[in-house]
Amino acid sequence: MRDFGHVEDGQVGSVSDLHLWKRIFKMTTSSSHWLLLAVVLSFAVTFSTLALPYLMQQGIDRWILAAHLENSVRFAGLADVSLKYGLLVAVTFFTSFFQVVTLEWLGQSVMHEIRQKLFYHVTSLDLGFLQSQPVGRLVTRLTNDIQNMHEMFTSVMVTLFNDSLRIFGILILLFWMNVKLAAVMALFVPISALITYLFSKYARDKFAAIRRQLATMNAFLGEALSGMSVIQLFGQQLRSKKEFWILSEEYLQRCLRQIRLFGTFMPITEFLGTLAMAIILLVGGHQVLEKELTIGELVAFLAYMRLFFQPLRELSQKYSIVQSALASAERIFALLERKNKIVEPLQPAAIKDVRGDVEFRHIHFSYKKDEEALSDVSLVIPAGSTVALVGTTGSGKSTLINLLVRFYEPQQGEILLGGVKIQQFSTEDLRRYIGVVLQEVYILQDTLLANIIMDTNVTRQEVEQILDQTAMHRFVNRLPDGLDTVIGEGGHELSTGEKQLLSFARILCRNPQVLILDEATASIDTESEDILEQTIEKAFENRTSIIIAHRLSTIRRANYIAVMQHGKVVEFGSHQELLERDGEYTRLVTMDQVAVS
């Protein structure tokens, strides 16, 4: 399984953490009737499994060995017991089947619910947090961690519950049949519990070591395979061969160590069963001689012993599953509890037509402590005007936009849209009023139309109309099947320029009050650029627009230019005014920095 190079260190949860258990069981409340059914089925399975050897014993003692009775009576009795036996066999089979399916259904629905909740929660969290986390870690929370918890639901609930029930049931039955022999059997519980506990502890370490090595080996392999041409061009085949050999050899050694561990423990647990058999024969046989025990009971003891050791062996395995599941649960809950730094207003401003003027007032912001990305930025953008943000990489252009759409919260100062503080809008509304055309675009593997419409209620006609008005139909006509072209992986691959055009189309169909364009830095093909220019011209008419601009042609079209440097707006004015000032703007233009920043 892929783990994106992110290996969780062998963390285990505390099994005695009651608070955690409470939270886990709380999650099942919505399907508590299924849980109840599973418990009932569990009792039924245990009861019928244990009743079978009892019936066998009854058959032997009461009928088979009852030499004093007529043979015909013995046969009839035998037939009667056999009928009961057959019925119980059927009951065992069906209850086991339904128990497995019920638990799977229970576990899966609970996990689905948590997964959905967690997914929405994570995607809604603030960017600051999300970008501080390695993606692999968050993916693990949503996939493997939830899978771990599910493991607990099915295998643990089935087996832990069934098995302990069975062990207790057998012990009670044995004590009822014969106290002395039962006491001897009971001795095996702590012994095998200890052995299996030790085994599972070592086995877990060994497994973790194998998994880690496998991840390392696969990571190396993945890189070597996708970088094979580099390896060959730089003549490093021999080195790669040697490096892989070392990794592969280490993996082999770890696997062999695990085999040795299993080879030691498995025979020991099997031996415990044989030991128990020898003891039953010795002690039980004595009792038969003393007439304290019947032969049928001795046979039943031997049968129960078999039923007794199997769950004992499995209990330890389940124990380690519970541990890792609890660790996963803890991590999941911690993530669910993580507060969003972007706080939604309690009563969002409900304004029908938001004016398009934007104002930044004395904004201070830093991503990391002591490194101000923006310091005291103030900027007024009148409704309907176009402002170009210009400056070198890291001057704060993108940061300004990040704050405007509330990806981050400024440490000081405020931002107003149409005279209203942006914190007063719900983020959903805010991001509808302010449309951002990013350089990249998230592509759904679907048609172009579906990629433009997404979850809005725009019709095909409306899309076509908007595209016509903004010269974008030229872009659509270029694709093999127009709006119905399937794009993305396996479909038509969009070029850099086309991606930006798609992004533009998507935003235009949402008709935002404020339009923000993060112009592509990389060179794009001439035709896309041509279309883009026309679209910008049409789309910016009568709409407040902010462009992070890299091309002089775009900058020239703006009403105002804000020149940014080291997190400050250092110059503001029209192209002509700024050129006459002969300051930073002039320097940028002549230094080529404008073209490619």
Place this chain on the structure above:
Amino acid sequence: MKNIKESNGEGDKRSHGVRALMSLVVPVFRRHRMRLLIGFVALITVDFMQLMVPRVLKVGVDGLSSGEATSSRLFQLSMIILAIGIIVGVLRFVWRNLIIGFSRLLERDVRERIFNHTLKMDPAFFDQQTTGKIMAHISNDLNAVQMACGMGMVAAVDGFVMSSAAIMLMLFINVKLTLLAMLPMPFLALSTRFLSSKLHRRFNTVQEEFGILTEFVRSTLVSIRLIKGYSMESFQTKTFDGLGKKYVRSNLQVAMIQGFMFPVSTLVGNLGLLMVLLYGGRLVVTDIITIGDFVAFTTYLYMLIWPIMAVGWVANLVQRGLTSLDRIYSLLSRTPLLKGVDRVVDRKFIPRFQLKNLRFHYPESKIDVLKAVDLEIKPGILGVTGPTGSGKTTICKLLARLYPVPDGTLFLDGEDVNTLPLDTVRSMISYAGQEPILFSDTIYANIAFGNPEADRDQVEQCAKIAGVHNDIIGFQQGYETMIGERGVTLSGGQKQRVALARALLYDRPVLLIDDGLSAVDVQTENHVLEAIRSHFEGKTVVIVSHRIKLLSMTDRIIILDDGKVTMAGTHDALLKKSSFYQAMHSKQVKNEGEPL
């Protein structure tokens, strides 16, 4: 949402004979024959000793029922059981280590063979076999082979010995009772065979869907800025819900089979016991068998359940193992299209290439990417430009001998490259591409990749020439900074420059820069080229670019269009005679706002 997925070719069809497939593993079997021999002897001994236990119990129970048993006799019997237990334990340790260990050794052998084979393959091979596919061979297919040769072999031998012995012993007690008790057994074998292959398929579906789910989460989180930018959180959650429900459904289908398969073995065992109780009981009553026989019989019956289940299971394991082995065999029998000649070349070459009427199409397509290219590449700096898809990158790849060329079309210093060993040509060349591949290692190790013996000064000097030194020392750990998920993520431009530094340090007579500076700003680009010019006097540099400014600094420029060289000359000459070049020039000058 539509899912466009390529099928993973999980068919059961095999394209090679069993004999051919066996040739892959038989040598390994032969090499470890002593290990296997001892292992199987231990395994079979364990089986026979285990069969003795019910015999001992029978003697005990019979003795008790007839009243002949004494305590010392009972003690004796218990000690025999205990002794058997100890010997069995030791032998089990032996066979587990030897046989299961063998399967891991075999796995290691094949794994290394696959990797070493891929080291010899050319890009044409990797164009078809994605990294994911080869990885699947190395993990899934190898796992299937290992399982078949480890647990599969054990289960087959163990099952065969145990079942035939148990049946023999049961027959010895009573033939009719044996037949009756065995009645449900074939049903168990058939149902395991049928269900376990079905389970395997459904389990694969679950795995696949888990993969899709994971990939969806990953791609969402990787692009979380875009998701938020376009307010797609709810939309994505809805799509995720659909995927999650599908996953739940597949899991339930697996549970249905599992819920059936395991109880069914208990069912069959219990039905057998029912027969023993009913008919065996009558036999005891009528004194045909003893009560001890009756008890032993039930024990044998228990012993049979596992081997009978194993029959179905082993059949699946073997089939799966063979299918996987077949896929591995296909992979290992692939040969690179690109074959160099094996001979010793002791002459020195001047870094001079001639392309004569060179036509080329990629192996998987029929369209010529290069159509009759005639070109001479000499020491000095050659600029290559032209529209997308005109064949610029292809020329670089052919010079680096990544794809095969027809005879008599590409010459290195007068000799047809097809008559030279691959390494002879490749050792002339250093390459930096547009989307460079770096490895998850330190920046230092990445730069020194082709030249691990280089000292720190050399590494830093190349980083300086490539204009990335200042970026590197800006990182907290400087040159020791890790690249990748566990370290920093480099920007596109930084990656290109690190790759360029790597190519520069791998100091070869020919340097190919295939658009390797596209994400680097113009100023840096100019510095880099100036530095290269002064440091690599007398070498051949080929540089692919769209940027007029960069091209103007080269000695000679060719313009490619639709696989042909349409124009060649200096910057000034092209400005006069090429309309394409003029258009490029005026567009870039207009945008950059600065006359050249």
